[in-house]
Amino acid sequence: MSYELLTCDEMGRADRAAIAGGIAGSALMEAAGQAVAREVVAAFGPQPRRVVVLAGPGNNGGDGWVAARVLAEAGWPVDILSLVAVARLAGDARLAADRWTGRVLPLSQAEDRLKPTDSDAAAPVVIDALFGAGLARPVDGEAARLLSLVQVLDLPVVAVDVPSGVSGDDGQVRGMAVRAALTVSFFRAKPGHWLLPGRDLRGRLVIADIGIPPAVLRPIGPRIAINRPPLWQAALTAPAAGDHKYRRGHLVVAGGPPETAGAARLAAHAGLRAGAGLVTVACLSDAMSIFAGTDPAVMTRVVPTPEAFERMLQTRRVAAAVLGPGQGVDALTRDWVRRAIACLPALVLDADALTAFEDSAADLFSQIRAATARGARIVITPHDGEFGRLFPDLAADGGTRIERVRAAADRCGAVVVLKGADTVIAGPDDAGAPAHGRLAINGNAPARLATAGAGDVLAGIAGGLLAQGMAAFEAAAAAVWLHGAAARLLPRGMIAEDIAGMLPRVLQAVAPSDDDGLDALGFGLDGD
Ligand SMILES: NC(=O)C1=CN([C@@H]2O[C@H](COP(=O)(O)OP(=O)(O)OC[C@H]3O[C@@H](n4cnc5c(N)ncnc54)[C@H](O)[C@@H]3O)[C@@H](O)[C@H]2O)[C@@H](O)CC1
Ligand SMILES: Nc1ncnc2c1ncn2[C@@H]1O[C@H](COP(=O)(O)OP(=O)(O)O)[C@@H](O)[C@H]1O
Ligand SMILES: [K+]
Structure with missing residues (x-):
């Protein structure tokens, strides 16, 4: 079991080193999104259940788009609420969004779609893919409104990487964050998964292998570890045969x-x-x-x-x-x-x-x-x-x-x-x-x-x-x-x-x- 914890910056370096080593960024994102979908099915399946993905403007959102596609392909009813128009997404996240063939709901419909309906056998599962390691300022505006709705409706949440709003570096909440039942993160955990209040907000933590080779850590030399x-x-030391007190x-x-x-x-x-x-x-x-x-x-x-x-x-x-x-x-x-x-x-x-x-x-x-x-x-x-x-x-x-x-x-x-x-x-x-x-x-x-x-x-x-x-x-x-x-x-x-x-x-x-x-x-x- 690995015990290094990577700061958001170190995780970004690991990511870039893996890409420089020949693994496509889109492949990492695909593996990340698949891991999220797999954990959603394991935790809330096997019967398909309604899922609402909250997708942010960066790669955390990209993971959400992949998870949405994988779940939909498995027959789960999925809606996406995207913080920004698909046209404004870039890079791997844009590629992931372009592969989505289902509905993208306008944010004005958020409340309607998040609320459990009579036809739902169980409340919808929310995939929180708004912000991860790239959280750059306190969560406010439309993102805060979405998270508040989820909180008020008390929906089960699966967070991608971290509950959005939680800093991966120190576990502090910037703006707001909603407690997740489960958090799926990648390669290595972050300090914010283990420091309060992040530890409390993340729920159960799953660290998925997305194909980043552990050797990328050598030049990074992480210095923070979970105490194991x-x-x-x-x-x-063990007492030895010749010991006296x-x-x-x-x-x-x-x-x-x-x-x-x-x-x-x-x-x-x-x-x-x-x-x-x-x-x-x-x-x-x-x-x-x-x-x-x-x-x-x-x-x-x-x-x-x-x-x-x-x-x-x-x-x-x-x-x-x-x-x-x-x-x-x-x-x-x-x-x-x-x-x-x-x-x-x-x-x-x-x-x-x-x-x-x-x-x-x-x-x-x-x-x-x-x-x-x-x-x-x-x-x-x-x-x-x-x-x-x-x-x-x-x-x-x-x-x-x-x-x-x-x-x-x-x-x-x-x-x-x-x-x-x-x-x-x-x-x-x-x-x-x-x-x-x-x-x-x-x-x-x-x-x-x-x-x-x-x-x-x-x-x-x-x-x-x-x-x-x-x-x-x-x-x-x-x-x-x-x-x-x-x-x-x-x-x-x-x-x-x-x-x-x-x-x-x-x-x-x-x-x-x-x-x-x-x-x-x-x-x-x-x-x-
Ligand atoms: N090894 C890795 O590093 C991998 C990372 N992946 C995912 O990529 C994520 C990191 O992606 P990014 O660096 O694109 O960062 P994020 O997607 O976490 O967030 C960055 C985006 O959000 C905006 N933003 C930040 N704080 C905001 C706020 N409070 N309000 C509104 N907008 C805000 C930024 O302007 C930027 O557009 C990880 O959390 C993880 O989910 C995965 O795709 C797989 C591999
Ligand atoms: N909520 C908590 N969860 C886990 N451990 C805790 C908690 N609160 C305190 N501890 C641990 O209990 C111990 C309390 O030590 P300390 O504050 O010195 O109390 P005292 O002087 O009464 O012994 C510390 O090891 C601390 O880490
Ligand atoms: K998130």
Whole structure:
């Protein structure tokens, strides 16, 4: 399964490269229109049903004309409402329209033809082929009127490429867009299929092969991907025969005051489940009994001063740390963060460890940069609120979610996980850095993850993976996916405490096994 996402510009380059390689543009359009028709039949057939195609002025419209012809040839009653006169179409779209022998309705008849009639066994299916990758300005005028009619009549919609009005680059709606039951796109998906609200508006997504050879991607070098296991699976380590717990990685989680201790407990437990060999919560003495009294496998260590915390990091073979969950927004947190950045090979900064630097973000970033320059792996995991505190100008300037998170990673030098329903993971654009310019959009997290403490669990998983030596971008992307996958295994009513318990099943499905060759319980050890 491919996982690259192509921006509209990259898709245009892929298209042109395929054409330069000898595939006619009209053949690509024919394949695209046929794929749309095939999916319409699969979703709404086999009994023919009335179809209304909304065709736009460019190649997206051209795909619509082809789909109309193919469906009509298969005996489906099809009407076309074209935004512009056929005479004004050009190129492949004109060729496709010229092959249409059926009716082209004047736009004045749109309402009449879209409305279900007594002779319709079911409401007509609308093929939305107004605008795709070429959307150049907000949808308004006649196009908006057509889409509003479809919306008001609540008709089933199949969108060609994207629901018209949705930007393929960022999933934002320009002007208006109507929710599709199904979207048929071509060759590779686009970021706008996976970022909200586009992800929600597109309905089920089908990516059709239209004959563009994957080799065209090589010179394009797409840098955005949907977050799927192939992105990071090879970097997941399995426990090896000679391992001991320290070799698997010692993770330290910073514990805060008693009243918010739950957050660090969730992170510590998740870090252990994600595969850290041992996890220690470092805390002040007033919280000691809470941390020591809960998770039997998690150790506790009292560090009364920042110096004691630093000494512990340096003397206890610490592979990674998670700071921030429930830690407190204060100078002490800042002090612990500075010391951890200065001496650890890997670090997750979450929640309070980010908010505590609201007024000194530049200071935090310069420390992170100095650490990553010596090879430290650092991941920060802000939600939108925390992001706005660290990067107020980026949050306010109205750029896309992708642009914001990229700029943030470039500025701070860490891998940035911008959490939310459509979490985005970005690596800084430093030439030579292993994560440079990479970006993954996560799509597997169910909405029930919006529950208190879920973010603490995510930080713990990322910490557990870093402790095992994973690179920062891979650890961050894997943590986000594993977190989403674990939640998917849980029904409604799940709470943050439940997530880590699902990790063994999820890891078993994606991670290399550490006991190859044995039957389930190891009876084969006896050789029979
Ligand atoms: N690999 C590819 O790139 C392929 C692309 N195909 C189709 O081609 C589409 C892209 O075609 P185009 O580049 O022609 O772009 P579109 O057809 O998406 O839109 C461009 C046209 O719409 C007009 N337009 C843009 N925004 C408008 C607005 N808000 N109001 C009114 N008019 C507006 C433009 O002036 C232009 O005429 C894809 O979405 C896809 O459906 C397929 O034919 C097959 C191959
Ligand atoms: N609607 C949603 N759909 C999917 N995942 C979500 C949704 N809302 C939040 N999440 C995920 O849940 C977690 C919440 O983390 P966070 O905002 O830090 O909350 P908390 O501090 O309570 O743990 C993040 O991983 C986020 O991506
Ligand atoms: K469309």
